Amino acid sequence: MRLKGLTAIVTGGGFGFGEGICRTFAAEGANVVVGDINQDNGERVSSSLVSSGAHAIFQAVDVANSDNMKALVGRALKEFGRLDIMVNNAGICHDNQPMLDVPEAMFDRIFQVNVKSIYLSAVHCVPIFRQQRGGCFVNIASIGGVRPRPGLTWYNGSKGAVIILTKSMAVELAPDRIRVNAINPVAGDTGMLKNVIGKNDSPETRARILATIPLGRFSRPTDVANAALFLADPASEFVTGACVEVDGGRCI
Numbered sequence: 372m373r374l375k376g377l378t379a380i381v382t383g384g385g386f387g388f389g390e391g392i393c394r395t396f397a398a399e400g401a402n403v404v405v406g407d408i409n410q411d412n413g414e415r416v417s418s419s420l421v422s423s424g425a426h427a428i429f430q431a432v433d434v435a436n437s438d439n440m441k442a443l444v445g446r447a448l449k450e451f452g453r454l455d456i457m458v459n460n461a462g463i464c465h466d467n468q469p470m471l472d473v474p475e476a477m478f479d480r481i482f483q484v485n486v487k488s489i490y491l492s493a494v495h496c497v498p499i500f501r502q503q504r505g506g507c508f509v510n511i512a513s514i515g516g517v518r519p520r521p522g523l524t525w526y527n528g529s530k531g532a533v534i535i536l537t538k539s540m541a542v543e544l545a546p547d548r549i550r551v552n553a554i555n556p557v558a559g560d561t562g563m564l565k566n567v568i569g570k571n572d573s574p575e576t577r578a579r580i581l582a583t584i585p586l587g588r589f590s591r592p593t594d595v596a597n598a599a600l601f602l603a604d605p606a607s608e609f610v611t612g613a614c615v616e617v618d619g620g621r622c623i
Contacts, residue, residue: 372400378451383461385412387561391592397425406432435483440491467522467569485529507550541612550611557618559590586619
């Protein structure tokens with residue numbers, strides 16, 4: 372088991388990519404803290420993991436709130452005695468639309484959830500990792516930060532920020548043996564896909580998007596989870612500052 376005895380927090384762990392990461396990490400022996408703003412989803416995932424024999428708990432969290440993030444990290448330490456892996460997966464997207472049609476409140480919330488959460492995870496995790504002389508962050512960014520699509524400008528900008536934050540954190544934290552990497556998924560058939568497509572969601576629209584992905588399908592939670600496992604695995608101790616595109620060739 373590649374993560375046996377390690378403790379991982381996964382934000383947005385109650386659905387989609389986050390749920391896939393939780394299940395893969397648990398199968399590899401990790402103690403998993405399922406962090407999610409949706410209590411029903413989070414408890415469903417954690418209960419399922421416990422039923423399968425894994426060590427898992429649920430903690431409600433708004434990743435844009437410092438007190439919530441502090442409580443999330445504190446719960447991991449209280450239940451499992453250490454923290455080794457922080458997966459910043461929680462994210463939101465505005466509907467695909469002209470950039471000036473996105474309300475200011477939605478713009479603010481996107482940057483709070485997608486970008487401020489990275490800052491807050493550093494504030495509350497880095498001291499723990501430094502004390503332990505090691506740890507790793509896995510940030511879920513997006514190909515939108517590399518090959519942006521029209522209609523998703525502010526979302527793309529938030530994910531571009533995650534990518535450059537990942538690289539800058541990796542350099543600054545390397546002396547503390549803290550690794551920081553990111554994953555850039557192509558659109559996945561999850562709840563966020565409707566936002567990415569926007570009001571013109573139809574089989575024809577989906578077919579046009581699929582035509583831009585050389586491997587011919589949307590991403591799946593297992594695709595992102597397997598990349599996260601590689602980055603979190605202690606065997607990847609020399610990998611930091613990487614942004615892995617899990618995109619079926621979309622960014623080529």
